[in-house]
Amino acid sequence: MSATGDLDVRVPIGLLFTLLGVLLTVYGFLEPAATTAAFTKGGQINMWWGVVMLVFGIFMLLIARPRASRSVT
Numbered sequence: 001m002s003a004t005g006d007l008d009v010r011v012p013i014g015l016l017f018t019l020l021g022v023l024l025t026v027y028g029f030l031e032p033a034a035t036t037a038a039f040t041k042g043g044q045i046n047m048w049w050g051v052v053m054l055v056f057g058i059f060m061l062l063i064a065r066p067r068a069s070r071s072v073t
Contacts, residue, residue, distance in 0.1 A: 014060030021054030 028047025 008064055010060045010064035014057045014064060017053050017057030017060060019057070021050050021052070021057050024050030025054060026050070 024046050028044045028050050031044070031046060
């Protein structure tokens, strides 16, 4: 068991944020504007935060990609 690479929490965090970002973005697109107008002064806050979460989740997954390991002889 090696000390590096066994427990990489970036993968589950990236998956969680990506999934929630997709759900929140879709909900923001489908939500009627009249519902959010009273709270956000006309902006689609769910859509924008969904995009932010989606970008962060994809970023976490990209930095968690396994690198080509060097062979140790």
